[in-house]
Amino acid sequence: MNKFSLFLGVLSLSFTSYSQQYDFQTIKEINCLPVISQGNTGTCWSFSSTSFLETEIIRTTGQKVDLSEMYNVRFTYLAKAENYVMRQGKAQFGEGGLNHDVINSAKKYGLTTEAVFSGKLSADAKHDHSKMVDELEAIVKKAVAETPLKYPNWKEDYNAVLDKYLGKIDAVKPTDAKEYKIILNDYVTITSFTHVPFYSKFILNIPDNFSNESFYNVTLDDFVQNIDNALDKGFTLALDTDVSEETFSTKNGIAVIPENSSDMETILTEIKPEKQITQEYRQAEFENYNTVDDHLMHIVGKVKDQKGNIYYKVKNSWGTTSGKDGFMYMSVPFIKLKAISVMLHKDGLTKNTRKALNI
Known part of the structure; x- marks a missing residue:
């Protein structure tokens, strides 16, 4: 009887070592405002960036200020329209945008x-x-087809539609970011690709970069090190990433890259080996459109599982019923492969990166 009990104990321990459900331990968590929903809109870029700025206000002033996401959405819609019309329709027009658009x-x-x-x-x-x-x-x-000469009131019509759905903005008295001790020029965006030199600044050709803003290019290892450094120093990061993978699971709140395709389903609930992501593999997945910029979120912390694997706690904008109370937990391999870029305060960069980028 005792031998049988011992056998069962060893069997149970062996099973547990190979089949462990996620149990996260917090390493770093930075205070942020509650998760909210972007609803039926494509404005994740504003929700991500606005949440990021709210945490910056907490960091700089200690105040919790609920900023308006739609205020900057409205002005960005205007900028996007002017870009589209002046480029005679040969530009991106839609709901998408990037973090720098809010800035x-x-x-x-x-x-x-x-x-x-x-x-x-x-x-x-x-x-x-x-x-x-x-x-x-x-x-x-219509403005492109008829030309602004024959449709001179297109901007008035455009603003009337914004008024109808978002509300009028004329009476709003804005607050300068400096009043929250925020210097908007202090925010930078870093990425990691091989088609341009590392530690250079370049325009990343992705569809939602309608404003042709520049990104700083760093190696993949430095990309992750700067995320970690920022979090360790109390800075959060606004994230642009791909969420089209089957292993980005809002049901389970997990985003991972399994080493074995046979683990595609089980890895959503159990710890399984993940793929080692190289710079070359990341580049190939970007160039073949397997990695695209389709969603923006907000990195607010870091956790580890029972085996010591690291995950980033990421605030989403799909409401609290999505993910784990509105948050996703992204593994390091997922970030390495699927993160297009992160925006952060320049003081969150490592000393070596700042020196290499001359920031």
Whole structure:
């Protein structure tokens, strides 16, 4: 009887060592405002960037300020329309954008709070831009087809649609970011690709980079080291990433890259070996469109599992019923392969990276 019990104990221990469900231990967690939902909109870039700026305000002032996501969305829609029309329709037009679009808008138009401008016509409404985007697109396409000479009032019509769906903005008195002790020029975006020299600055040719902003290029190892360094020093990061992988699971709150294809399903609930991501593999997946910039989120912490594997705690904008209370846990291999870029305060960079980039 005792031998049988011992056998069962050894068998159980052996099974546990090969089949462990995720149990995360916090390494670093930075205070952020609650998870909210972007609703039926393609404005994750603003929710990501706005959440990032909110944590920066906490860091610089200790205040929790609920900023308006839609305030800068509105101005970015205007910038995107002008770009599309002046490029005679040969440019991206849609709901997508990147982190720097919010920074650019805030530089020109400042910031405001959710209480002042929610972008909703009633307090209990949910964000839904489906009809609005169709109407906006019809206007800019008409402006291109007829030319602004024959359609001189296209901007007035365009603004009228924004007024109808987001609310009027004329009476809003913005706040300069400096009042929150934020210097918008202090934010930089880093990425890692081989088609341009490392430690150079370049325009990343991805569809949503309609404003042709530049990115700093670093090696893949430095890319991860700078994420870790920023978090360790109390800085969060705004993230642009691919979420099209089957192993990006909002049901389980996990984003991983399994080493073995046979683990595609089990790795969502159990710790399994992950693929070693090289610089060359990352580049190949980007160039063949397996890695695209389709979602932006906010890195706010770091955890580890029972085996010591590291994951990043990432705040999403799909509401608290998505992921683990609205957060995703991304493994290092997932970040290495699928993260297009991160935006952070320049003081979050390592000394070596700052020196190499001359920042």
